[in-house]
Amino acid sequence: MPDNDSPPQLQFDSDSSVPEQVVVRAAQLRAEINRANRLYYLENAPELDDAEWDGRMQELLALETEHPSLRTPDSPTQRVGAPPADGFDEVVHPVPMLSLGNVFDEDGLRAWYQRALDYLELESTPMVCELKIDGLALAITYRDGVMARAATRGDGERGEDVTANVRTIRSVPLTLEGAEGTAPPVVELRGEVFLPNSRFADLNAEREEAGLPAYVNPRNSASGSLRQLDSGETAKRPLDMFFYALGYVENAEEPASHWDALQAMKGWGGRTNEWTRRADTVEEVMAAIGNAGEVRESLDYGIDGVVIKIDSIAIQRRLGYVGRDPRWAIAFKFPAEQAETTLKAIHVNVGRTGALTPWAELEPVVVGGVTVGRATLHNKDEIARKDFREGDRVVVQRAGDVIPQVVEVSSRNKRSADSAPFEFPDACPSCGTNTVQTEDEAVTRCVNATCPAQFERLLEHFASRRAMDIEGLGERVAQDLPRLGFISNIAALYNLRSRRDDLLELDKMGEKRVDNLLTAIDESKFRPMSRLMYALGIPGIGSESAEWLSRRFHDLKGLRKATEEELLSIDGIGPIVAATLVAYMAQEQNEDLIEGLIDLKVGARDETPEPSADHPVSGVTFVVTGRLDSMSRSEAQSRIKILGGKATGAVTKKTNYLVAGAEAGSKLKKAQRLGVHVINEGEFIEFMDAGIVPIAPGPVGNSDAS
Numbered sequence: 001m002p003d004n005d006s007p008p009q010l011q012f013d014s015d016s017s018v019p020e021q022v023v024v025r026a027a028q029l030r031a032e033i034n035r036a037n038r039l040y041y042l043e044n045a046p047e048l049d050d051a052e053w054d055g056r057m058q059e060l061l062a063l064e065t066e067h068p069s070l071r072t073p074d075s076p077t078q079r080v081g082a083p084p085a086d087g088f089d090e091v092v093h094p095v096p097m098l099s100l101g102n103v104f105d106e107d108g109l110r111a112w113y114q115r116a117l118d119y120l121e122l123e124s125t126p127m128v129c130e131l132k133i134d135g136l137a138l139a140i141t142y143r144d145g146v147m148a149r150a151a152t153r154g155d156g157e158r159g160e161d162v163t164a165n166v167r168t169i170r171s172v173p174l175t176l177e178g179a180e181g182t183a184p185p186v187v188e189l190r191g192e193v194f195l196p197n198s199r200f201a202d203l204n205a206e207r208e209e210a211g212l213p214a215y216v217n218p219r220n221s222a223s224g225s226l227r228q229l230d231s232g233e234t235a236k237r238p239l240d241m242f243f244y245a246l247g248y249v250e251n252a253e254e255p256a257s258h259w260d261a262l263q264a265m266k267g268w269g270g271r272t273n274e275w276t277r278r279a280d281t282v283e284e285v286m287a288a289i290g291n292a293g294e295v296r297e298s299l300d301y302g303i304d305g306v307v308i309k310i311d312s313i314a315i316q317r318r319l320g321y322v323g324r325d326p327r328w329a330i331a332f333k334f335p336a337e338q339a340e341t342t343l344k345a346i347h348v349n350v351g352r353t354g355a356l357t358p359w360a361e362l363e364p365v366v367v368g369g370v371t372v373g374r375a376t377l378h379n380k381d382e383i384a385r386k387d388f389r390e391g392d393r394v395v396v397q398r399a400g401d402v403i404p405q406v407v408e409v410s411s412r413n414k415r416s417a418d419s420a421p422f423e424f425p426d427a428c429p430s431c432g433t434n435t436v437q438t439e440d441e442a443v444t445r446c447v448n449a450t451c452p453a454q455f456e457r458l459l460e461h462f463a464s465r466r467a468m469d470i471e472g473l474g475e476r477v478a479q480d481l482p483r484l485g486f487i488s489n490i491a492a493l494y495n496l497r498s499r500r501d502d503l504l505e506l507d508k509m510g511e512k513r514v515d516n517l518l519t520a521i522d523e524s525k526f527r528p529m530s531r532l533m534y535a536l537g538i539p540g541i542g543s544e545s546a547e548w549l550s551r552r553f554h555d556l557k558g559l560r561k562a563t564e565e566e567l568l569s570i571d572g573i574g575p576i577v578a579a580t581l582v583a584y585m586a587q588e589q590n591e592d593l594i595e596g597l598i599d600l601k602v603g604a605r606d607e608t609p610e611p612s613a614d615h616p617v618s619g620v621t622f623v624v625t626g627r628l629d630s631m632s633r634s635e636a637q638s639r640i641k642i643l644g645g646k647a648t649g650a651v652t653k654k655t656n657y658l659v660a661g662a663e664a665g666s667k668l669k670k671a672q673r674l675g676v677h678v679i680n681e682g683e684f685i686e687f688m689d690a691g692i693v694p695i696a697p698g699p700v701g702n703s704d705a706s
């Protein structure tokens with residue numbers, strides 16, 4: 001369910017001519033879009049539907065056009081999507097894989113076409129209409145006619161190398177036909193991979209049988225299938241692909257028109273979509289769109305609109321791009337799809353900052369080819385305004401492939417005599433504390449700072465990738481740890497190591513997982529201050545403002561004492577964030593938490609770089625043995641790795657230093673025998689913290705090994 005809690009990344013522009021509410025709104029939009037992008041591209045767990053996403057993007061673009069100083073380099077208008085996930089090699093696209101602007105009606109389409117014509121000083125120019133396939137963009141490079149590499153779009157600049165997986169897709173040619181004659185020596189074909197609707201249900205049935213979670217919709221299953229690390233798995237999925245563009249072409253003449261490019265790709269054996277048609281006027285385009293809407297239901301793949309492209313490649317070149325979108329192409333988006341079903345029950349979730357978010361449990365219904373069993377109800381006021389009641393027939397809507405929403409009570413709804421308006425809880429469903437709704441907010445909140453549900457969400461956020469990045473601390477563990485009494489505040493995470501044996505008792509947590517989790521927690525201590533600031537989940541502090549704060553205050557000690565005035569003097573920090581932060585620090589529970597984190601030195605190593613090449617520890621090999629006083633061995637090993645060094649288990653001639661704690665045994669003896677430098681804990685800490693090299697490492701010391 002959407003969690004309206006993510007702190008808006010408030011960012012205040014230094015250009016004082018921009019009204020503050022505009023600055024705040026832009027920051028909020030940026031934060032929401034960034035979060036939605038991450039969920040969509042990285043986690044395959046979309047939260048905003050297409051229309052909501054587009055609405056926000058359009059609004060942000062409009063604000064940025066009006067106030068160009070709002071256009072920060074990290075604004076989502078300046079890039080597309082997200083970086084590749086771990087596990088596949090990174091591919092830099094020779095020609096970026098960009099995105100498309102959207103229009104939703106004839107006026108929008110006309111305006112787009114007219115802008116292009118005005119720019120070109122032309123009366124008209126031919127277009128090509130294509131179905132907008134709801135799948136995943138892929139770029140496949142052929143060298144001398146042979147498939148050499150297939151890459152996902154990723155963030156548009158860099159994607160993932162999924163060649164092995166794409167080779168398993170039957171409709172993708174491994175070699176281009178007639179390549180000797182016609183295909184350029186190097187050519188990149190682009191298109192959309194999808195999973196046919198007809199195969200989606202089978203795939204999910206198989207997954208459920210195997211005890212795996214079902215995919216939400218065909219698009220997600222296509223993405224999941226394409227990103228299998230084991231291509232044998234991909235081969236079992238009936239993926240398909242349509243080609244719709246030429247990407248990079250080397251040493252060859254390009255076709256004169258997009259239409260010709262499509263014909264060429266088809267000639268080489270690439271599947272193109274047979275619906276594609278030409279149009280010379282906006283009227284013809286509108287007729288084509290009408291037709292697409294009619295055939296949509298009969299297609300075995302999802303489409304969410306029609307893509308209109310100017311046909312002439314020379315004209316495409318002249319038109320170029322504006323930001324992330326080509327001026328020569330546009331997507332005409334279909335309105336969201338709707339269906340009716342029964343609202344079985346209304347549930348309320350508690351988010352990280354205490355926001356109560358209602359969601360609907362539905363009689364499962366197919367909306368646009370996807371089975372929907374849950375939908376968002378937005379907030380308390382929305383439920384009251386639309387008078388949603390348990391047992392009602394309701395209209396459910398989903399656009400693209402995002403979280404569905406309940407739109408309204410169906411006109412055909414018949415209520416039974418005992419139907420009553422939904423009573424939004426006055427008390428937090430988790431802790432029972434009375435909830436609060438401020439006048440200017442649609443959100444109802446639980447304000448209990450010790451609410452268990454809030455703490456579980458906070459823990460999950462704290463451990464998340466952009467925050468402290470603690471692998472192994474996901475939703476389930478974040479629930480178990482507090483519920484089973486392991487921790488009741490964030491700082492206690494860092495004392496978990498002493499409870500290792502109890503953790504082993506946790507359901508499904510084998511020894512390996514427990515140890516990995518503990519190591520990940522240890523490692524997270526050394527994340528930079530900015531990450532910690534963001535991880536704390538203080539309302540209004542997103543990753544950007546966290547960065548600015550940490551540039552001024554290098555540790556929690558300084559920040560804890562900061563006054564509103566001092567905070568306001570930081571570029572980018574405005575009055576709302578300043579006030580929230582001071583209030584946060586003044587709260588008793590938070591005082592204890594901050595105190596605890598300071599004692600544990602979490603985030604205290606200001607902006608510790610990722611494995612840094614210039615720290616003297618970088619590239620140096622250590623073995624840690626014996627008992628250390630100030631840290632555990634695995635903590636020491638984590639720190640070495642974070643600074644770019646190597647921590648190994650066995651002493652060899654290649655070992656540069658042996659860090660010997662109390663009761664060091666055989667490893668110490670071996671190090672002495674091999675002439676490896678032995679240092680004590682104090683020297684080790686100086687080396688780490690201050691970069692003081694104890695004795696020159698490396699072959700000099702090792703050369704006298706016998």
Ligand code: IVH
Nearest residue numbers: 098099100130131132133137192244307326
């Ligand atoms: S052309 C610069 N054509 O839509 C033009 N895209 O919103 C780039 N898509 O990333 C794309 N069907 O994944 C194009 N016939 C089509 C398409 C299509 C689906 C997807 C594609 C792209 C996204 C942009």
